[in-house]
Amino acid sequence: MEELWFQPFIWTDYRLAIVFTVIIPLILTIWALLKQVDAIGRLLIIYWRVASLLLITVYLLSPGWIGENSPFEAFCGQMGFITALVARILIPVSLWFWVDLNDEIKDLPGSSLKLMVTSWRWAITVYGSIGAMIRVPFLSCAMSPSSLENPSCQVWIQAPVGYWSIVHGDTTPAFMGFLGLLGLSIYVLYFAYFLFIRLGKQGRSALEH
Numbered sequence: 001m002e003e004l005w006f007q008p009f010i011w012t013d014y015r016l017a018i019v020f021t022v023i024i025p026l027i028l029t030i031w032a033l034l035k036q037v038d039a040i041g042r043l044l045i046i047y048w049r050v051a052s053l054l055l056i057t058v059y060l061l062s063p064g065w066i067g068e069n070s071p072f073e074a075f076c077g078q079m080g081f082i083t084a085l086v087a088r089i090l091i092p093v094s095l096w097f098w099v100d101l102n103d104e105i106k107d108l109p110g111s112s113l114k115l116m117v118t119s120w121r122w123a124i125t126v127y128g129s130i131g132a133m134i135r136v137p138f139l140s141c142a143m144s145p146s147s148l149e150n151p152s153c154q155v156w157i158q159a160p161v162g163y164w165s166i167v168h169g170d171t172t173p174a175f176m177g178f179l180g181l182l183g184l185s186i187y188v189l190y191f192a193y194f195l196f197i198r199l200g201k202q203g204r205s206a207l208e209h
Contacts, residue, residue, distance in 0.1 A: 007155045013131065014159045020124050021051055021091070028120060031113055039104035040117050042206055043095065050094040053087040053187055059180030061160040063173035066149050074145035076177030077157065081135075081142040083184065084156075088132040092125040098206040 025047055032040040057080050063069065064077015096102065108114050141153035148154075164176055 004151060004155055006152075010155050011159070013134070016127060017054070017131075020120070020127050021054055024120050025051070028113070028117055031116075035113055037108065037113060039101050039108065040113065043098070043101050043105065043117075046094055046098070046206060047091070049190075050090050051087070052183070053083055053090065056180055056183040056187060057083045057087060058160045058163050059176050059183065061157050062164040063177040063180075064148050064153075064157050065161045065173070066154050069145070070174065071145065073173045073177050074148055076173075076180055077148050078142040078145070079184065080160070080180070081138060081153070081156070085132055085135040085139065088128045088135060092128040095121045095124065097204055099204040101206050 025044060028040070029044045029048070032044060060076045060080030060083060062077075062080075063073035064080060069077070105114065105117065138153065138156065141148055141150065141156070164171070164173075168176060
């Protein structure tokens, strides 16, 4: 496939995603657990729940690689472009949504952990916002199986296909798509529970009542 002018930027985006959404929060989670900072620990647990949509996106996108894809595999690829955008929106929201956690973290004594968490929250908010704006034009890739075959759509699928070949090399595209849709179904059910039940009872409090 001929390299498009913006293809290097897409690979840069995936590399930044690994840093901002996996490596840094993993370090902060371990750090918070070791230091037993409850507010930061709870915030990061919520983050991982929300950010799991990124992994689901990888499983959905990989079956969309150009070839003799079945309608099911093409549908998974189309859904992946939608979840990619939604994840970029939900992650920053989840980091600032909780009033009680915001207050608790603000009242924590100054420390390297607090500084790193605050810096990361702002950095991933900026990164997620820019990423969401960049992804909006590519929602056209989700419109039909034929649009998915556009080279400008296929370049977004190269990294998920690389993950597939390394981690699930013996599996079929259909099975990858099945795992992605299964994960998405569970995610949507939990999100619906949060919106229609938990949010009404607890509001913007992260504590269970």
